[in-house]
Amino acid sequence: MKESKKHISREIGLEIGHILGKGLFRLEHLHYGLWKKGLEPDILNLHTAQDEYCKFIISHIPTEVKTILDVGCGAGAFSKRLIDLGYKVDCVCPTEYQNKLLEQRLGKTSEIFKCKFEDIKTDRKYDMVMFCESFQYIDLDRVIDIAAGLLKQGGFLLICDFFKKHSADACGIKGGHKLDKFMNLIGQSSFKIIEDIDITAETAPNLDILDKATKEVMIPVVSAAERFFQSRNPIILKLIKWKYRKKIAKAEQKYLKGNRAGKDFAEAKTYRLFVCRKVK
Ligand SMILES: C[S@@+](CC[C@H](N)C(=O)[O-])C[C@H]1O[C@@H](n2cnc3c(N)ncnc32)[C@H](O)[C@@H]1O
Numbered sequence: 001m002k003e004s005k006k007h008i009s010r011e012i013g014l015e016i017g018h019i020l021g022k023g024l025f026r027l028e029h030l031h032y033g034l035w036k037k038g039l040e041p042d043i044l045n046l047h048t049a050q051d052e053y054c055k056f057i058i059s060h061i062p063t064e065v066k067t068i069l070d071v072g073c074g075a076g077a078f079s080k081r082l083i084d085l086g087y088k089v090d091c092v093c094p095t096e097y098q099n100k101l102l103e104q105r106l107g108k109t110s111e112i113f114k115c116k117f118e119d120i121k122t123d124r125k126y127d128m129v130m131f132c133e134s135f136q137y138i139d140l141d142r143v144i145d146i147a148a149g150l151l152k153q154g155g156f157l158l159i160c161d162f163f164k165k166h167s168a169d170a171c172g173i174k175g176g177h178k179l180d181k182f183m184n185l186i187g188q189s190s191f192k193i194i195e196d197i198d199i200t201a202e203t204a205p206n207l208d209i210l211d212k213a214t215k216e217v218m219i220p221v222v223s224a225a226e227r228f229f230q231s232r233n234p235i236i237l238k239l240i241k242w243k244y245r246k247k248i249a250k251a252e253q254k255y256l257k258g259n260r261a262g263k264d265f266a267e268a269k270t271y272r273l274f275v276c277r278k279v280k
Pocket of ligand 1: 014028029030031071072074078092093098117118131134138
């Protein structure tokens with residue numbers, strides 16, 4: 001798939017995820033939840049797990065930080081929470097749908113850069129540039145230098161996201177930069193890693209929840225819809241199935257046979273919090 005088409009389907013996927021999550025499960029964020037011991041991995045507990053994820057990040061913001069650039073801030077729920085805690089927060093968001101929600105939520109308190117991070121143009125300098133599950137979407141060859149240019153001397157880069165552990169990633173869950181490449185790039189950059197925390201075990205239950213929802217809700221709904229069309233318009237259904245046969249086969253492979261559970265995620269990915277300081 002061409003990069004622009006990929007980008008559009010990813011953004012529409014996030015938009016649908018936000019509408020369903022907020023409407024059905026009171027979810028404000030687009031990131032995984034952090035499943036602490038004792039919290040049952042159930043979709044009804046996802047808003048609590050997302051809240052734990054926010055608290056975890058807040059507890060790792062260095063005390064010197066007053067100004068933050070929240071990159072790929074989604075609908076801005078976390079930015080708003082940081083503003084309420086007294087931080088001055090600006091946002092980067094390339095999506096029209098999310099930008100509308102951001103403007104409603106943040107009003108004039110924040111500058112919203114309505115573009116990709118790679119295209120940001122500003123003279124402002126921040127104490128911290130933050131990526132909450134948005135790092136994987138940014139061009140890895142450029143992101144570190146651009147972040148360095150937006151930081152004051154001694155400023156911080158906070159990344160909370162998952163990475164691929166192995167170059168041959170057989171996991172059915174897409175996404176994540178290669179960890180070894182990131183480590184190489186950060187090692188050669190003006191940053192020094194001051195915190196590196198592995199939260200793979202606490203984030204992997206999100207995949208079990210998604211896998212369960214796919215198998216117990218999405219697939220039965222699609223199958224019922226198919227039977228409905230079969231009873232009303234069998235010829236058109238046959239034509240549609242033929243036209244999209246490759247896509248259907250791909251989706252069946254991905255959702256029915258794909259390795260998409262928590263254990264597959266933990267095997268192939270590593271979810272990390274990195275706090276890095278600009279030292280040069
Ligand atoms: C998984 S969501 C995370 C949203 C939010 N940070 C949160 O924690 O709820 C990823 C976000 O990255 C944004 N994004 C994707 N590509 C981007 C880019 N090149 N530059 C800036 N943001 C990007 C998407 O629009 C989306 O808001």
